[in-house]
Amino acid sequence: MKKVFMAFAMTVGMVFCVSCGKTETASLPVSTPEEVKTVLIAGNEEYVANSSNKGDISKERREDTATNGQFPYATIITCSDSRVPAEHIFNAGIGDLFVIRTAGNVIGDYELGSVEYGAEHLNTKLVVVMGHTGCGAVQATLEGGGHGNVQAITDEIASCLTPDCSATEAEILNVKNSIDKINSSEAIQELTEEGLVEVVGAIYDISTGTVTFLD
């Protein structure tokens, strides 16, 4: 029932705030995963063209989301790399994106739980696993792996690589591995089967600023 209501609500750009009991205007009137993808692509084009972020980080926006709650339209899983600033890349502001970051954008239980929370409770329509060019975690894996707790990350990346693959191929395989992890979630499977959520992959170019979505 809740899912049905939210699907309807988002089509008219309105959402019901459970904590405050009011109906509020959503940050963006998006109702489908495809529409969210279009918003992200447009935001990235704006970022690349102007090297700026016009997302709303105003005092008013901050106070509005603090009072009325968050209604992010996408979940972004990306690398902790300091050259991959998720909100800027998509021209997004406060309350727009639910962002999960780990070195190498790998998915473990905590990250998968975060994805499920974003989709089930915040109603994010699109889940984007976004790797990037020049990823140090992927490079470390190709060079034999890390040590200490870093090894857990490089072992995870190594598990999906093919023999003698290039860095570019490895970055894409690593994204696809994280997508497989997310798609193994029963909660995500249910939402995707209902057409309420879509999980996609992308690669961010740290030099040009361009996000390329994978087929």
Ligand SMILES: [Zn+2]
């Ligand atoms: Zn990285």
